[in-house]
Amino acid sequence: MNTESMLCFHCAQPCPAQSDFQIRYRQALHPACCAGCQAVAETIINSGLDQYYTQRQQPADRNAPLPTELLEQLALYDDPALQQDFVHTTSGQEKEAALILEGISCAACIWLNEQHIAQLKGVTSVSINYSNHRARIAWDDSQIQLSTILQHIAAIGYRAIPYDHARDEQNWQKQRKSALFRLWVAGLSMMQVMMFVVPIYLAPAGEIEANWLSMMHWGSALLTLPVVMYSCWPFYRNSWRDLRRGRASMDLPVSIGVLVSFFASLYALITQHGEIYFDAVSMFVFLLLGGRYLELKARRSAGAAAEKLVKLVPTFAHQLDAEQRLHEVAVSRLKINDRIVVKAGEIIPIDGVVLGGTSDVNEAMLTGESLPVHKTSGALVTAGTANLLSPLTIQVQHTGSETRIAAMVRILDQALSQKPRLATIADQIAGWFVFGLLIAAAATYWFWHLHDPVHALPITVALLVVSCPCALSLATPTALTASTGHLAQLGLLVTRANLLETLAKVTDIVLDKTGTLTFGEPRITRTIALNISSEQALAIAQSLEQQSEHPIAKAFLAEPSAANLAAAQQVQKHAQGGLSATIDQQYYVIGSLAFITEQIHQAVPEEFEPYRSEGTMVALSDGHTWLAAFVLADQLRTDAITTIAELKACGVQLHLVSGDQSSSVQAVAQQLNIQSVVANATPESKVSYMQALQQQGKTVLMIGDGVNDAPVLALANVSIAMGAGVDIAHAAGDMVLLNNNLSCLPAALALAKKTQSIIKQNLLWALLYNLGALPLAAAGFITPWLASLGMALSSLLVVVNALRLLSRHKKP
Template sequence: MHVTRDFSHYVRSAGEGIKHIDLAVEGVHCAGCMAKIERGLSVIPDVTLARVNLTDRRVALEWKAGTLDPSRFIDRLEELGYKAYPFETESAEVAEVAESRFLLRCLGVAAFATMNVMMLSIPVWSGNVSDMLPEQRDFFHWLSALIALPAAAYAGQPFFRSAWRALSNKTTNMDVPISIGVILALGMSVVETIHHAEHAYFDAAIMLLTFLLVGRFLDQNMRRRTRAVAGNLAALKAETAARFVGPDEISQVPVAAINPGDVVLLRPGERCAVDGTVIEGRSEIDQSLITGETLYVTAEQGTPVYAGSMNISGTLRVRVSAASEATLLAEITRLLDNALQARSRYMRLSDRASRLYAPVVHATALITILGWVIAGASWHDAIVTGVAVLIITCPCALGLAIPTVQTVASGAMFKSGVLLNSGDAIERLAEADHVIFDKTGTLTLPDLEVMNAADIPADIFELAGRLALSSHHPVAAAVAQAAGARSPIVGAVEEAGQGVRAVADGIEIRLGRPSFCGAEALVGGATLDPEASVVAFSKGAEKFILSVRQGLRPDAQAVIAALKARGIGIEILSGDREPAVKAAAHALSIPEWRAGVTPADKIARIEELKRRGARVLMVGDGMNDAPSLAAAHVSMSPISAAHLSQATADLVFLGRPLAPVVAAIDSARKALHLMRQNLWLAIGYNVLAVPVAISGVVTPLIAAAAMSGSSILVMLNSLRARSASREIV
């Protein structure tokens, strides 16, 4: 009977003519596995993307629509020695927890056996230099075998299963030499015990498994903690929403059925399922994920809300602007996913070294054995030396050197409000020594503020805010927000490009251009903020002007000072007016600035700095910044940036503060330093250990301790990437 497999439920569109599927893959433990899977899947015709996420053992695949059956990917992975199935967040988390528990059980068995075998080895070691009888020594050896053999059979399963899958598919991975080394050590120990030899290596084999399991358990839990960040974001997504299907009738529907323009009800205690704007009601909401602020935000008419925000007190009606995968929360999740999948040039170097490992170390062990035999050693002694070479050269430290740092660093950056959008962004950001800031929306906040609200009579300002509710202009929205207006004036009329007018208490009121309101004289005689836009309000013969502008980000001065303290050059390139740019540069003590620049001017300046040897970090948010973001050595954008800028930028930062820029640089510099340290640790260990092992002076026990110690040292060193940012003062 022919059985078909239909995975269409798990396939989604990834753009015009491109399909995407995520597969969970068992047995992926190292950089070598990642490279092997990506190479093996990329050779399939019409595959446009094959990227492994080591953090959650997932492979993301994209291909030309209509050309491939997704089941082919699963078959190909099986050929490579890996079991795969469609990825689902819930089932993946269950499998991750189950694997963690299994590793912990294996570690417990191995550690218990190691302690007991080592206790039995102590009298043997001392007896070999004293008067222990051969029968007594054999008794201790057989007792060690009785403990070590079943313990190794159980505790070694994570390595044995992986090695068997690889060998059965005529390939190798890092677990193959580990398994061979453990099995050879145990087999030789049994043979030695049968022939009443002085030495057996049960302690070396079980101790090797213990240390390897410690490293694998720590690695898995470190990745789970980083992956929990993405899991926490996923938990913020509401699956359903209460959509209005009539004036006072709601229906609970899946988020996928919500469309822009729909109106949904958001009740107290609920998480918002969509992006949108409040059209009725008043409440407090927690949207710290987006703004970075822990204080609740007042939500009322005109207030934007985002998916994942928690409604605290009142009931709100929200008009939907985006739902499902189009929300800002979904975009943040995708950016975080990119961070967890990030691949750097150091990781690629580690990949290549790891791929060469298996054939090189097997050849080295074989040559060692033959060399010692040719030199006159017995086959017994030669094989013992070969086993020590196999064990001591295990590439776990090399395989963990880069991925662990990237995993920890990307998690630390996210906690600082920064998401990676490029594989080698960490290294390039660490090299940055010159920062170019755009002004509008980057050094300044994207939201407009009324700067002279305190100078306007309260009743006039309230009336202006109510009139502003009838306009779609962003400046009017800023006036309405600042005035706390909740009820628009009935009968207001908006004149395109001019403003909005209405009649209140028999008096005509207007809000808009000074010429529309008859307030040109006030503009000419006032001393205004050079960065501000001017909007006028008139109530009959009474005329007022409002100064509306984007304020500097609250910590901009401290961030600029912190960058200077780190030896980084700073300048502003902005397309805005000269007075506005000059005022911002003066407020931030940035002597080098240019106003009225075009995108081509920005690129020309970046190229000029490159020729001088500078490594430029471009920070911008507008669509006109996208070319310069791409031209820079490395680039960042705020989450409020245009989608084109976000897609071009290497990193994206969240919230209102500018501090994530400094935090990202500190984290990147620390991570790059740790990557280099880890590579040198791994290389230095092998340079010292391999000749010593080949010389025959190292027993399998010492080899196991040395190899495991190097892997754990690399992992512990990587954990230092969790806290890299210095305080910004």
């Protein structure tokens, strides 16, 4: 057995002297401290995941065989009632859970868990976000249970629990308070130490007596000690963790600089020979911790899009029972078809349909649309939106993980869990840079020790501090996180963070017509009123159509209310294609031209004839004469014309490719001034058209909404699915336009280009700063305190530059 070290191979804890537990790893035996660590290590190695032991950055937690109590507790997670809040059923037996992993300490832990979970039979996908340790696990419930997945996670020394926003917020507050207190200790020490050293710097040589000078130096040492022992502890812990695994992190130069400066100063104080740098140590740590605290808050702000969505949904609701009484209940206990009342000023907690009441609902938090949306009986409402004017009675359709807002959170989590190519490259450069920096520091110390031993130490410390590559690793992820959060505020959900790089290079945009440029459903395009006003005709028609479930009725109900009329009475639906009713004791009938002609035995008026070709006609009569006619047709979205003009101003080439008839497609193209037009396009021809553009070297963005758009959405370099489109289009798209508002597209293109520009600015600045500061420090032109200031400001500059992506963009 390999006895070079009697530390446990798995958890690195001391092994008992007579330990009989052994772990076979790569043809060698290693000691284990207990049966638990031996079992966990064997699970990892036998699963083909032995690479974990070469990648991890700190030893695993000591583990023991899973106790019966824990197994029983994990089995409870198979209860459907318990799963309601954090498990989403995607299709059939396919389920997806949102979990928080505890025990994660490095990237190797992420890799181990992903690989270990992914190889379980029945698990279809797993992704873990390193920044917040949130995991998304999808599995086939007919092949494996959630409790089994949790047991396998526990078997390798980690713990998975359902995602809880309150727990996540509690962890963030704990982290923030710890960082703030360490900063406070360093700041207080720096101020007190400067009270001692400023008189020393200002007084002429020999003016301060030796005993007073010694007392001031010892006071500085004592005041610096809490900084070295407490404020710097995270740097030591991280550096030691990495060194034990043969890696050098960005905290290593900081740790070396602090410890060398402090103990060299202490040695000089004891021997009364050499320079003392207690003030430089406390100032350096204060500036470094200050910069990192600001970075911590900035990254939290930039990545808060998903957290904001989670916070939108309230915990409690007013449930309406069979006796029309209200009861306060937890939202998690609501079931499908339950009825709730949402009062004015409250947030709607579920997805549902309005049964009673009329109000305006603010959907800006969800879709980015600032104008309130009018809601009446039959209208759909979404969890997270705000009821503004009066109470609404709502029937529950979806709760918890099945709501639209939960789907948005899943999409954001998926996007933020991916690591873009530029971020990976920057991390690799930073890792090699640290090794190069340590070599340069050793060479610098050797050179100055030979030529000027007195300045060898401060120059080496300045070199270690000034060239810490924190800014290099922050350059890309901070910008991408801020940009993704801004797009979510615009109503554009990103499913892959690295697509922003491609979006910035888009040269051509291919647009579908129906459901994308148009509403995809009939709208009233013209009203021809004969014996009454247009407003009165529309009001009567709306009152009648409220009693109809026909799709055409939606066109009338979608229009703003023209007048307040009494509800229709004695409603009668006719098989010939219309309905009749009385309003304020007046009889009215509405329906097709043929139906009204048959009812009143009068020919269609000549005033209607010129407009028949524009679309479907619906007529209104009082049973004796023609009152009005409405032309219904698929209509351009209100923002389509201005959006197309702005996209052209961005310099992209536009293409209209639709499966509709040539006449309607050409009419839309003419309205929008689009030159490249293809009509009667099949899904196959759309794919061929896309491939032809890509073969010409074009970077193509596709925008669509239907089932027939799914193949071409998947083929495009970047694709956007309309929020009102079908689920298969959402699955194929790289982004989802939640509010169906095309006007955000120019801003999205501008934001993508600005993101790439800021990433390049950040990387260029980080590289130039490090490469420029290193020779200056090595030459002795930078003092340790100035190096700490430069390093902190460099990292902060990168983060502040990235946060510019959160600001609103002007239209082109």
